[in-house]
Amino acid sequence: MSNSGFPISGFPSFGTDAIHAGQDPAKFNFKSAVPPITMASTYQRSDTGIPDLTNGKYIYSRLGNPTRDCLEQCIAKLENAKHGLAFSSGMAAITGCIQTFAKAGDHVICGDDVYGGTNWYFNNIANKNGLEIDMVDMRSVDTVVSAVRDSTQIVFFESMTNPLLRVVDVAAVAEAVHKIRDDIVVIVDNTFMTPWNMRPLDLGADIVVHSATKYINGHSDVVCGLLSTNSSNMREALFMTQITLGAVPSPFDSYLVNRGMKTLHLRMPRHAENAMKVAEWLEANPRIEKVFYPGLPSHPEHDILKxxxxxxxGIITFSTKGKEENATKFLKSTKVVTLAVSLGGYESLAEHPASMTHANVPKEHREALGITDTMIRMSVGLEDADDIIADLENALKVAIPDGQF
Known part of the structure; x- marks a missing residue:
C-alpha cells in the first residue's frame, strides 16, 4: 500500500520491533506472552540505603515500573534510539524537556506553527519563568540560523506542524543549528508523523517527543507522552526531571499505549490511504477554498516530505468557502466524522482550530499564520474511505447550500 508514490519500504523490521521490543516473555513472571500490568506502587527491598536506579531494580513506581519499562524500551526501538522515557502526557514530555535543558535567562527558538497548548506554554508560562522565546518559521533554515543567540539553549519544532501541516526539513535545521553550536538541544515533536513515517533522531535531532495519546496509542482511550534520545547524558537529565516532577503514566496507561503501538505499522498505511482519497476529493470540491495535505503534489513542501x-x-486541514458559521455548521452536520479535539485514533475526528485547539493563540498570531475562521483540521480514521467522503459531502451540502459558493 503506497501513499501517492511514496515508497512503502523504509525502516526494516518496524512491525517486528513494534511487537517484540521490550516484550521478552522470559523476563516476566510466568513468562507471559503479553507484558503484565504491574500495579504495585512499591516493592520489597533486600537492604536499606539508596539503590542504583539504573540496575533494573524497582523500589517505587514513580521511579520505575516494569510495565512502563516495556513501553519505554519499545518506543526507543521504533525511533532507532538508545533511550526512551514515558510521561503522563505529551505536554508533560514537552515541558519536561524545556525545564531540563533551559533556565532563566536562556533563549529558546520555537516553531511559530505549533499546537495551541505548546504555544500557550511558551508564551504564558515559560516566558514568565525567565526564558526568552522567539517563534519563527522553521521552514526557512536562514530564519532559524539568524534567530540563534549566544544564550540559545533549545530549538523546538514540529516535524509536521499543527494545524497548517507545514513540513520542516529536520535534517537541514538540525545540521545548521549544530554547526553554530553543538550543545544546542534540537527537540522535534514527531506526533503527527510518528516513527513509522519519520525518525528525527536519524536526521540529526537530539530528542524526539510524541503525544502518544494520538497515533502511537491509536485508540483514543489514553493520555500519554513519550521521549527518545541517543544521548545517555540527556536521558539521565530527563529521567531526573521525570521522576522529580512525577510526570509518569500509570501502569495501565503504559499497557494501553504499548498495546496500541503493536499495530502502528498496520494503521498508518490505512490512515494515509484514506487521507489521500479524502484530500483529493476535497481539492476537487467546489465548496472547499483550500486543502493543506503534504501528500498532495500541490502542497508547497511535498518534495521536502519525500x-x-x-x-x-492521516491529518488533513482545509478551509471551506463562506464564513465561520458555514464551517461550524459543517462540523455539526457530520455523522461518521465526530466533532472533537485530538487525532490519530481509529475513528475520524474533525475540529475548528480557531475556536478549539488554537483558541488560546492570539488572534493576530493566528491571522499571521493563516489560521482562518473557516479552517477545519480533520483526523482521517480507518473507516471505509467512501463512507467518510459521503459523510463530508452531505455535511458540506447542508452547511453551504447550492448557490452560496
Whole structure:
C-alpha cells in the first residue's frame, strides 16, 4: 500500500520491533506472552540505603515500573534510539524537556506553527519563568540560523506542524543549528508523523517527543507522552526531571499505549490511504477554498516530505468557502466524522482550530499564520474511505447550500 508514490519500504523490521521490543516473555513472571500490568506502587527491598536506579531494580513506581519499562524500551526501538522515557502526557514530555535543558535567562527558538497548548506554554508560562522565546518559521533554515543567540539553549519544532501541516526539513535545521553550536538541544515533536513515517533522531535531532495519546496509542482511550534520545547524558537529565516532577503514566496507561503501538505499522498505511482519497476529493470540491495535505503534489513542501519521510499521515486541514458559521455548521452536520479535539485514533475526528485547539493563540498570531475562521483540521480514521467522503459531502451540502459558493 503506497501513499501517492511514496515508497512503502523504509525502516526494516518496524512491525517486528513494534511487537517484540521490550516484550521478552522470559523476563516476566510466568513468562507471559503479553507484558503484565504491574500495579504495585512499591516493592520489597533486600537492604536499606539508596539503590542504583539504573540496575533494573524497582523500589517505587514513580521511579520505575516494569510495565512502563516495556513501553519505554519499545518506543526507543521504533525511533532507532538508545533511550526512551514515558510521561503522563505529551505536554508533560514537552515541558519536561524545556525545564531540563533551559533556565532563566536562556533563549529558546520555537516553531511559530505549533499546537495551541505548546504555544500557550511558551508564551504564558515559560516566558514568565525567565526564558526568552522567539517563534519563527522553521521552514526557512536562514530564519532559524539568524534567530540563534549566544544564550540559545533549545530549538523546538514540529516535524509536521499543527494545524497548517507545514513540513520542516529536520535534517537541514538540525545540521545548521549544530554547526553554530553543538550543545544546542534540537527537540522535534514527531506526533503527527510518528516513527513509522519519520525518525528525527536519524536526521540529526537530539530528542524526539510524541503525544502518544494520538497515533502511537491509536485508540483514543489514553493520555500519554513519550521521549527518545541517543544521548545517555540527556536521558539521565530527563529521567531526573521525570521522576522529580512525577510526570509518569500509570501502569495501565503504559499497557494501553504499548498495546496500541503493536499495530502502528498496520494503521498508518490505512490512515494515509484514506487521507489521500479524502484530500483529493476535497481539492476537487467546489465548496472547499483550500486543502493543506503534504501528500498532495500541490502542497508547497511535498518534495521536502519525500526527502525526509516515508510518507504523509492521516491529518488533513482545509478551509471551506463562506464564513465561520458555514464551517461550524459543517462540523455539526457530520455523522461518521465526530466533532472533537485530538487525532490519530481509529475513528475520524474533525475540529475548528480557531475556536478549539488554537483558541488560546492570539488572534493576530493566528491571522499571521493563516489560521482562518473557516479552517477545519480533520483526523482521517480507518473507516471505509467512501463512507467518510459521503459523510463530508452531505455535511458540506447542508452547511453551504447550492448557490452560496
Amino acid at each position: 526527502k525526509v519521510a516515508r510518507g504523509a499521515p
